[in-house]
Amino acid sequence: MFWVCLHYPRLALEALHSDVPADRPHAVVDGPQQRRHVVLANAIANKVGVRARQPLASAQLLCPRLAVTPRDEAAERQALASLADHAYRYSADVSIAGADTLFLEVGASLKLFGGWPALERRMREDIDRLGYACTLAAAPTATAARVFATCRSAIALPELAQLPLALDAAPIVASSLDPKIVAALHGMGMRTLGDLFRLPRAELARRIGQPALDHLDRMRGLVAETLPRWQPPPRYARRIEFGYGIESHTALAFPLQRLVREFAQFLAARDGGVQRFAIELGHERDACTRIDIGLLAPQRDAASLLELARARLERVELVAPVHALALRADDLPPLCPLHRDLFETNRREQLDWPALAERLRARLGDGALQGIACVADHRPDRAWRFVALCANRPVVPATSMSRPFWLLHRPLPLRGRPTRVLAGPERIESGWWDESDQRRDYYVIETRDGQRAWAFVEMGQAPGRDAPWTLQGWFA
Template sequence: MLWACILLPQLALDSVLRERDDPDTPLVLIGGATQRRVLQAVNPAAARLGLRAGQTLMAARALADGFTCVEADPAQVEQVQQLLAAWAYRYSAQVSLHYPRALLLEVGSSLQLFGPWPVLQARLREELDALGLRQRIVLASNPVAARMLANCHDGLALSDADDTRTALGKLPINKVGLPTEASEAFTRMGLRQLGEVLGLPRDALARRFAAGVQLHLDQLLGLRSLGLEFYLPPDRFETRLELNFDVESHQALLFPLRRMINDLAAFLAGRDCGVQRFELHLEHVEGPDTVLKVGLLAAERDATLLFELARGRLEPLRITAPVRNLRLLAADLPAFVPQHQALFDPRAQQAQPWEQLRERLRARLGDEAVQGLRAEADHRPECAWQLASQGASGTLQAAADSRPGWLLAAPLRLSEADVQLLGRAERIESGWWDGGDVRRDYYRIETREGLRGWAYQDLAEPGPLWLQGWFA
């Protein structure tokens, strides 16, 4: 087995920055007691002002001004970790959140599907960057070793147990996850690296240190296994974003909406499913939420398409009160079936599939404005086609080019002097069972301009020709 550890050293800070559209503004995370507020993390812009983690807020304000303070929110960090576990589930069935700010993935069985480790690692980094999260990634022969090696390395790949042990031996003793008392005791003994500790007799270690120290060392070397609880994705997706200010325009909601949709797409990819309906709740300072419902005719999980659909529903909406928070809820998560395409797609590069165009039209024009057609087993032309929400195929069988592609909303009277009849008549007698009885002779016609149409003569009331449709 091969284990990858994805360490997120700035997860708390990145969880805040990914929700803001002003990354260059100096920002710090603060925590601690009310009497002594402490800077827990700073972004690069704040670091350039001389601020650093561990400073008191009072000292930071004395040193610089013009930076934004945000309260550290453990619940927000936990929400992002759950999202990452759902995302990682796409690449491995064994995903664990055993360590804080880290993901453990068993990837040995995934390499046949996703390619060699360098290819998979590059893909992981690309998607984590898109999610706005900084990372360090290490591959090792057991999960504990991968996690501890990530404290000092990034990009290290060790597929062999001997190579893993060699790399572990060079780690500083305070970076291998030992209890503080044990690491300090080893340091006082003059042991600076893990390899020096591993060289000591086991019975001597057992006499001087608690049993947990030897257990951890054995787990580092893969001699004993670590009991991991593996992640299981939930059956629904829900996320909430606090805007921290009142929003009254659609434009200001687009950036947080895009981030929430990207998180939804990552969740769907991890569960290997799509979404057919989701709700966007606009939480106001006062009054009930404004609920925006987005429904699709088929399951989708493309982030760009889902954002365009949500945006199309949001922009025509009249915001009656300032929006303070956003909440996205998706409970209808059916299986996702990718669209089948030919190896050499003849469409132009700029063209988009009909399914995506259909959903965009429905989002812009409304659900009732876009309809499909369904064929019905009826010889009367005006009854042979019916509106259908999904354009399901019917049971009518007709030879190609035997019926016009464009039927008029109402028949148009023709002058026989202006048209030429082509071929013999086709008689249609039908509808006696529903009160819409017709007896007609249909002709193919050609106008003086060369247009070809379909016209009939009513046998019940002999008279002129009536144009009912045009051929392409």
């Protein structure tokens, strides 16, 4: 095991959406109304002596200009969850500990990322990019990594054997033990973890209790750790706001590309695909325009998702200037990659058809591509139906009677008289049970222009004389 601890010491301040200017002393406070205390203060407030866990009254005495914001734990949790989401790309074992710490088991991912130095460089680049103050440390146990991260020592210790020696000098304050126990130990004159480890076990257990002792054992790797595993959320939503209105499709192409790229990265990180997603265009006053994009099969390739999204977007008329662009996906099914047979002869077709079908659907509409199936019914207009392309078709015995290639959308009266009757009558009498009873005599006829048609007269009537011909199909 090789655990990385990411400690965000200033998260309480950084997660806030406050409008306090950066050059003003600022503190986040918590606690009951009468006994408020400082949770975290910014650097300017620290300079005049405002400290964490200080009563608010003392802090305000020290610094009369202090801007005070109540703690927003929901915002912190949300920020930490999005950081965990980011860390998920480096490890499947991500765990959230407390309000400001993430653990990642990277021992299994070292080979993939090209060893610890390369992985550390990537993670540090990420930290710089995300803009949260963060300390990073790595150790064979998560608890020990947390000690190092809290001490702000950027240590990476791969060997379990070196751990007791490295922990020896660490202060007890950094051990994330209960503050009461830490205070008691301080009262006993203990300062470092080394002091603690040298005490006899039985006596230590009596003073600090078994849970705290277990914590120290887990830190040294004497007892196995169990950490709750963090799961990425099953949905995705991302929004880009513009400071101005965009009125043309071309100007939307770039932010769209950014949105879709990030989405594809998210999908790749959680090894999933997407089958339905929506793009929302936010307007200043009007209701937002929603473009739903459905795919035939889950996909995650950035280029093809972008092509589809762009094709749909281009066909939408912009009713008002666009002030925000959002991408939303509520259902992220697992991706099943296309199976390729080593000996498959028509491999190219298997790969190209989904892409072609998606391109056609994007331009022509979701229902434009359909399959055709036979239905076991004698009535001509019910003997077939449109089906979804990949649907299973029922097996219907083929008819031995001659049937036309074309069926008219609805039967039409025949103009003029047929020159010849080539076949018939074939009586089709069915449907007394479902309100559309049909009793017809069908004939194959030839028209004056030499066309062959499928026409019927109502049952029992002599064609041509007292009953009109009705045309239903062409033998094309």
